[in-house]
Amino acid sequence: MWRTVLLVCLLSALQQPSFCDDLKFRECSPRMPTRVSNWSSTYCVCNSTYCDDAPRISRPSGSFRSYVLISTSKDGLRFSISSGRFRRSDAAPGIKPDASITVDPSVTYQDIFGFGAAATDATGINVNSLPKAAQNEFMRSYFSEDGLEYTIIRVPMAGTDFSTRPYSYAMVENDTLLEYFALAEEDYRYKIPFIRRAMGLSKRPINLLASPWSPSPWMKVRPTWIGSNSLKRKYWYTWAFYFAKFFKEYQDQGLNFWALTPQNEPLNAFGALPINSMEWTAEEQRDWVVNFLVPVLKKTGFDNIDIILVDGMRHLLPEWPQVFMNDSATRKLFAGTGVHWYLDHSYSADRLDDTHHMFPEKFIIYTESCPDYDEDLGSWYRAEQFALSIIDTLNRWVVSWLDWNMALDERGGPNWNRNFMGAGVIVNASAGEFYKQPTFYTLGHFSKYVPPGSVRIGTSNEGPFEIKTVAFRRPDNSTAIVFLNTHDSERIISVSDITKGAIEFSIPGKSIHTLIYW
Template sequence: MFLNYLFLYFLCTGYCRAEDCLSRDYDHGGTVCVCNSDHCDTIPRPEKVEQPQLLIYTSNKAGSRFEQTTGQFEQSDAPDNQIRIDPAQKFQTILGWGGAFTDAAGINLDSLNEQLQEKLLRSYFADDGIEYSLCRVPIGGTDFSTRGYSYDDGDVDEDLVNFVLADEDHQYKIPFIKKALDLTENNLRLFASTWTAPKWMKTNGEYAGYGFLLEEMYQAWANYFVKFLNSYQSEGIEFWGITTGNEPSLAMAPLDQINTVGWNSTQMAKWILNNLGPSIRNSNHSAINIMILDDQRMFLPWFLDEALSDNTTRGYIDGIAVHWYADVFFPASLLTDTHNNFPEKFILATEACNGAVVLGSWERGESYSNDIIQDVSNWVGGWIDWNMVLDLGGGPTYINNFVDSPIIVNATGGEFYKQPMFYHLGHFSKFVPMGSVRIDARSDITNVIFVAFQRPDDGISVVILNRNEEVVPVALVDDSRGTARVELSERSITTILYW
């Protein structure tokens, strides 16, 4: 019996207690946490504390990462800098948080030894990681592949007789998706998005550029979606959702090299009504969530008003997918306008990334959490990052579209780096689990932004972003508990958790 306990102790020391960040500064306005064969930082699941106690988790530019402290509620006069929490006022349910299983992510995972692969996947999916719960899977190739491809290249094949998953699926996607499913005990939702149709289905005969779907191929394209879902199902992988296709607006930029299928609102409405909707609902995947748009805020809500003007078409759609790339030009209030027009549809943020790799940029982490708070405060039910893992150059990408990622792999150095973006996302994915509900949180404070949730375990989670260069004292007020005074360190993101 003693040997059994001793075995469990040594097993637990690797995964049950928190490991601190091994910090490294690349002089880019912050630090990364280095993971290698000997070390990788972890964060255990919070343990419930009794009233009047609360838990405080802080990550900041100075180098703290999920630093845990405690506080407590007190009965006292209302101080200044209040953030008032009202759990009685509830809004949207959280669908999940995560990133994308791109070819590039799989290639970089595959470049590591098995021990580092395990540490990286645990960092995202395990209960001592940031516990991603909703991830995106490309249908075929993207700009973050090493080549352009679809699942039925070659001659015209309207019956999809030659449809087959690519080598990339079997080598770089399916194996890592299965490992992530195992780490989450199958509590990982997946949704799929297409980038391009086979060239023979498109008006321009190319993967990218000013190309739309040939109308005579509308049904073949819908069948292509079903074929993909069937193929992954045969590999033991089920999907929670699909989108109508990644960024159809790219077809309006004919010099852009990113694979795409262009749609206007009239074309999309016709395809959903006559082809995609019936094909999915009459398949083995009839319960899957269909999301429209998968593009920028600039299309809200007018594109949807036009595409879903027919009630039957509207009935086929479960949710609305949005990207972040034009958010600086288009206000988050457009999301609320969209919710008001389509209150029965959920809204999900399905892609975001920054430009070329900058190791240690705290500002890029802040840009993530700032966008998340704005989105969620305007009815968005989750936020999905783009590539989960890239190399030091921000690839691979066969069109040289190099970008940043929350985890960067240095395969030759035998290590990977967790960027500030990883931790900013983690303050939501770790402490606001799937099924949480946004609740009312109000304040007159103008120099911090925040959002609050009620978790499925009835805990309250409040995430606060302080972009100031000085400490900001706040008073968290919950009438059922009292007032808790918290000091937000400079340039920090803080999660307060209580039951």
């Protein structure tokens, strides 16, 4: 599996310094799905003895005007490497491009905070179902220098639909002072060990984001986990104290949180979706956060935790942030806005621009994104959906983009109410294997090669609408451009940078690429 990679790196090294930090990174072990459609692609098989790597790319000496291209495609490329040099801008191009990208490093936008996903119970259950050696390969694939290097983990506060049961940390009825508050078995078996393993592998700092789905039914107007329901006002203080108790319990386990969202999808319950939920209006949630949550966090020493608003679909923008932040006294209490991608096809990305321009000092983060369940592995359609969303939202001021479950089983679960979904990795416990979907590699083109501290920079694009791009200046002062070709056919791309010159290269149909140059 290493031969092709070695050959590319060694041939490149004859012409210029090699970009391959480790010549022995492992390639995908591909498998085609049993049933093939127009959107089918390979998936990569991992087990206790073998799993592919995300190649490390580092700046070599004498690298001025040099570039490396990392490529993934529907026809089977997975983090494939090629490299070359820029020509002078006044030199004649060798081929006529279909699309011309001009980079302007002097135009800068938002800082990138990082990429990641959630440590759900389902993820922990599926990882634990694998042999130990395969578990290690899974964790390396997401968090090590040979993996995607995720830097944000969203941690559900108690149960979600991707648990085997609905639960909270306050299961004793009328325990208003939370004397019987206790983390669940799921925290000790799945979430905490998973987070510790991730942090032990990662060379980059990992930030934890907490989000609740539902309190116990005894705290709610209707005593149910699901359906149209809200928090009884007499328990507003109890619910705020619940957050502080959660942070203290995790702190005692050596885990500290960067941020919280007050509620996962606060309008879900109004629509009676069958998942653990609790409804809030924007005005009620603002009053609870300002008058209960913030004072309790301050009193208990957790006021350093950032508060992220909304944590729902972008049809709530910019109205929800306006309710919270139009008042100057409360605006300073909030760090940013969290968005879920599920209704993006119905509501314009202009809502992100509007929110940014109203509150330019506050960040926007995509806190949850998840493909639909697909019984056939290897869907390129899901990968392209992710890539389109990430490129579009990063071009609209978003600083981070988080996936939902990191691993699900072959049914898209477990999920206590059968709300099955897709994931970047599918676990086959009976075979002791896990399968990396094309969406896994799509995310890696960003999380691996656009590290925290990167800054989005200006680009202009002349050519077919099928070519989507977004560009960054990385912390090491190199430039990274992510390209997506949604067309079925090969396209020739030209990239011009006033500081480097120009290059031309071809990319296959249905493919995503990260170009890095120094």
